[in-house]
Amino acid sequence: MGGDNRYLGLAYVAPYIIGLLVFTAFPFLASLYLSFTDYDLLSKPEWTGLDNYERLMTRDRTFNKSLRVTLLYVFMTVPLKLAFALLVAVVLNYRLKAIGFFRTAYYVPSILGGSIAIAVLWRYIFAEVGLVNMGLEAIGLEPVNWFGDPQNALFTLTLLRCWQFGSAMVIFLAALQSVDKSLYEASSIDGANKWHQFRFITVPLITPVIFFNLIMQTVQAFQEFNGPYIITDGGPLKSTYLLPLYIYDKAFKSFDMGYASAIAWILFVIIMVLTLIAFWSSKKWVYYAGDKRS
Amino acid sequence: MTSTSPAKMRSALTATELKLRRQQRRGAAIRYAVLLVFGLIMLYPLIWLIGASFKTNSEIFSSPSFWPKEPTLDGYINGWQTSTPYTFARFFMNSALIIIPKTIGTAISCVLVAYGFARFEFPGKRILFGTVIATLLLPNVVTRIPQYLLFRDLGWLDSFLPLWVPSAVAGDAFFVFMLIQFLRAIPRDMEEAARVDGANTLQTLVFIVVPMLMPAIISVCLFQFMWTMNDFLGPLIYVSSVENYPVSLALKLSIDTTEAFDWNQILAMSVLTLAPSLLVFFVAQKYFIEGISTGGVKG
Known part of the structure; x- marks a missing residue:
């Protein structure tokens, strides 16, 4: 505000500055x-140069497997979840009377999603004799070994996150409702x-x-922990052993802090590179209307 | 007569109109049906969970119906007792002890910081605001290990301090960002009038800005409540003795220690774990939707 001491604003953001330095900037550099x-x-801590990274890249087969599983998980989960969220948002956006009711119903899984209880529930309904297989058998289909088979386990975890498309959907819906109807x-x-309108407007x-x-979904998917930790514990045959699990095990079970930090940094660099690519490419495909706030 | 009478024309029009309207109605009916069936499939796991928590252990994996044939409270009674010296009452208490101070600290610090960013010019503001966005995107995984070492050196392990303190200094960049977005949309006239009348900036914040910002502050508190209730990794790393466990850790402990066939206990405690979040969501859902639509949200 005019006339105030130009350092007054700094006093208000001081808590943030302290937090930034102590709990973000310092740990960030320390982990490097x-x-x-x-x-x-x-x-x-004993300085070993590039040893950790060298070991990770050339000799650590667990890391190799874990990295591949993580990338597969992210590239399955994010597009599927977003496509789902957008599709449902578009259907809800037709002037339906009960829009509020459906929006709430679809949003509930997102609200509860991170909870351990939901991971527990997932374990039960996708068990070999669980709800899903009972349903499949009722309509005459073969039961599926959802979590026991390394081929399926990762996909079943993906389903858990796709089920929580609600928050992305609410954001899409808010955007859809702000589109000028006269267009x-x-x-x-x-x-x-209808298709042309959807595609070109x-x-x-x-x-x-x-x-x-x-x-947001990509950054989050790379950090998935609760699902695999509770439901599959990374198995079977490490088919759901995502990198955050590996980092956790290295850091807090074998107390190999240096090595765990190196894995964390590789994960961070991957996320950062993908984010930068997204930002860079956004100039080509993201459209910002002149007078709207971004 | 060569031309059709106006009356005939009107009836012809209404006929096509009727047809169109019927088509529209059919389209809407189909959409409703699809949404309803789809919604039911989505919510059925939760409905089943509630039903199954009242089932006997032998019934849980024998039918896909959610309705218990012989309803029993055994799951709740035995689950509540746990295999530890403590009951779930203790774990809910611990969760509350984590959530309440954390939420209050979050609300106060984030309002102060958002006010600073939205209403003042100061040296380094652009860079600092840039760090808010950067923190928003920074994966926690990269700061977690040194944070743990820091809290260990401070002697804070196995206390709630590592869970409270970072939030009390506006550590959740998402909330700061959300409040700034809300503040930018509020006109400054009232604040300027108060300043002319001699109020200082803190008084203006407390008496003018906070009341106007209340819906957003409630959103912040609700989200923080929900996320902290669901948080598992934080307590897993920092809380080690069972007497300090929040419900999320206690539930994991039940899975590990309950005998292999006492499924209804685990399901019953899962229902109780979800209950506070569900309750809060249904009471206050408009704040969630508003918060999400303004700031965008993870989840």
């Missing part, structure tokens, strides 16, 4: 340092069908939200 050391909590009317006079106008959801 630790990733070049051997540190078992008992003696001081649709004008285009239908010009003879555009709706999608371009909501690209900022697609972009936002894409980034």
Whole structure:
């Protein structure tokens, strides 16, 4: 506000600055340092240069497997979840009377999603004699070994996250409702069908939200922990052993802090590179209307 | 007469109109049906969970129906007792002890910081605001290990301090960002009037801004409540003795220690674990939807 001391604002954001330095910036740099050391909590960190990274890249087969599983998980979960969220949002956006009811119903799984109880539930309904297989048998299909078979386990975890498409859907819905209705009317006079309208009016106008959801969901998917930890414990045959699980085991079970930090940094670099690619490519496909806040 | 009478024309029009309306109605009916069936499939696991928690252990894996044939409270009674010296009452108490201070700290610190960013100019503001966005995208996984070492050196392990303190200094960038978005949309006239009348900036914040920002602050508290209730990894790393376990850890403990066939106990405790979040969501869902639509949210 005018006339105030120009340092007054700094006083208000001071808590944030302290938090940023102590709980974000310092740990961020410290983990980079630790990733070049051997540190078992008992003696001081011992500088080993690139040893950790060299071991990870060339000799650690668990890391190799875990990295592949993680990438597969992210590339399955994110597109599926977003496509689902967008599809349901588009259907809900037709002037339906009960829109509020459905929005709530579809949002509930997202609200509860992170809970351990939901992971427990997933374990039960996808058990060999669980709800899903009982349902499949009732309609005459073969039961599936959802979590016991390494071929299926990762996909079953993906389903758990796709089931929680609600929050992405609510964001899509808010964006869809802000699209100017007169654009649709004008285009239908010009003879555009529903698909053309969706493809050439709706999608371009909501690209900022697609972009936002894409980034947030990707960053999150790379850090998935609760699902595999509770449901499969990384198995069978490490087919759901995502990198956050490996980091947790290395850091808090074998207390190999240096090595765990190196894995964390590789994960961070992958996320960062993908985010940067998304930002860089966004200039080509994300459309920002001149007068709208982003 | 060569031309059709106006009356005839009107009836012809209404006929096509009727047809169109019927088509529209059929389209809407199909959409409702699809949404309803789909919604039911989505929510059925939760409905089944509630029903199954009242079933006997032998019934749980014998029919896909959610309705218990011989309803029993055994799951709740035995599950509540746990195999530890403590009951779930203790674990709910611990969860509350984590959530309440954390939420209050979050609300106060984030409001102060968002106010600073939205209403003042100061040196380094652009860079600092940039760090808010960067923190929003920064994966926690990369800071977790040194944070743990820091809290260990401070002697905070096995206490709730590692869970409270980072939030009390506006550590959840998402909430700061969300409140800034809300604040930017609020006109400044009232605040400027108060300043002219001699109120200082803190008084303006407390008496003018906070009341106007209340819906957003409630959203922040609700989200923090929900996330902390669901948080598992935080307590898993920092809380080690069973007497300090929140419900999320206690539930995991039940899975590990309950005898292999006492499924209804685990399901019953899962229902109780979900109950507070569900209750809060249904009471206050408009704040969730608003919060999400303004700030965008993870989850």
